[in-house]
Amino acid sequence: MKKIESINNEHIKALYKLKTKKNRDENQMFLVDGYHLVKEAQQYLKEVLIVDEKDAISGVENILVTMEIIKKLSSTETPQPIIGVCHYFKEEIEAVNRVLLLDNLQDPGNVGTLIRSALGFNMDLIVLSNDSVDIYNDKVIRASQGAIFKIKIIRKDICEMIEILKDKGIKVWGTSLKNGKALNDFEKVNKYALVLGNEGNGVKEAILNKCDKCIFVEMEKKLESLNVGIAGSIIMHYFYSK
Template sequence: MNKYDSNKPIQEITSINNPKIKLWSQLLTKRGREAQGKFILEGIHLVREALQADLKLEVILFSLEKGYPDELSLAGDLFIEIIGVSDAVLAKCSDTQTPQGVLAVALKPEWSKERLLEQENGLVIVIDGVQDPGNLGTIIRSADAVGATGVVLGKGTVDLYNPKTIRSTMGSLFHLPILEFDLLDLLPLARDKNIEIVGTSLQADQSCYELDMTQTIWFILGNEGSGVSASIQPYISQQVIIPMRGKAESLNVAMAGTVLLFEAGRQRGLHK
């Protein structure tokens, strides 16, 4: 890692009208994030996770009143700008009612589709229109927990860099490739690679526990209300059902994804 110049004085910004603050506050909107290719991380836990994962951070802002957190001392070893700011500035760049005293501006990581398509024994979750930030965050955390090789977010899916989504991932979004891609362009390529593309259906004859998940496999999870879109259905090579003994009609999409991922993990030796 490159060393940070410890002799460089830490800057201070106290005015919400500062041009930098105006620019960073735009990252609270999807349009601003897309225009700048950046996003905001808030809280010591997320910023520390980002540092440990070597995510590219442009700047760390901390509350002058609370002081710089000792837990983020790692940033002192990197070429990251550190700026002390007023609480009014933190509030301007935060989407929470009570800012946590530290936030960072990060560059969106870039991943290639080839990394997923060429992965041997790949385990990928494909998201088709999941709308709830908490659901998407849970799916990403489960994918991270079992060692999945990637997550693909199709059109209509909630923005990964929405602050609520970021918080719900608890840092797992830094631990595996997450791509945003048009599924109608990507899934034909996966099919050409003979990748098993698996969906869930209450009408399926095969249990998820009967499916061989040791091969390269992509699971598709659809919208909370309408499921997988009609245009995506033709690319599904197998449908499975998650057996349920109780009277519940179905599982929440995040729970269904978690069941599938952990069964894949079990078959791949996660239980050992």
């Protein structure tokens, strides 16, 4: 088994650079932290850095490193002694019936939570707009609790994606507190795309104009708005449940 003991090793330095989106995109690789996420990421693993040989994972390259190296590469304060190096996800948009479109979402926690809910409510594909938080951001991955590895997720222009979905005969629903129809007045269908918007500003007007209809989640006027992760999950659950 290959061994690296210096934090100044060139390979470790190269991996450290994966902390920035620019370098992730260039190398089409990202890091995951800890036993649970490394296990969930298995199909995307390129190599694993471990401190103890007993943690070796079959089918990928295992590199023995020091805890100091793990701490340098980890994004958590008290890391477990394992880090996975993963390939980027493939871009597949074939055979999708239920699609979640995220327009300019910025909060990694919201995106991670929405990935969990999308998996739970049987969505086929998540599309993050180019101006949203990075898919491979460590906080997004952590907040998804590994769900990110079990669902198709791509980054693409939302307007472009809406055109593709319409060509496939999929209805696209925006979310908006103005001009929308109450969720519970929608027929429960099995094939749809849902657009959620930025935490402060909602879905962009140009995108709303491309949607077939707009949904709003009924609520008391005394609340200004629901959290976007909550609103999106309520809508996905509605169409999922019988």
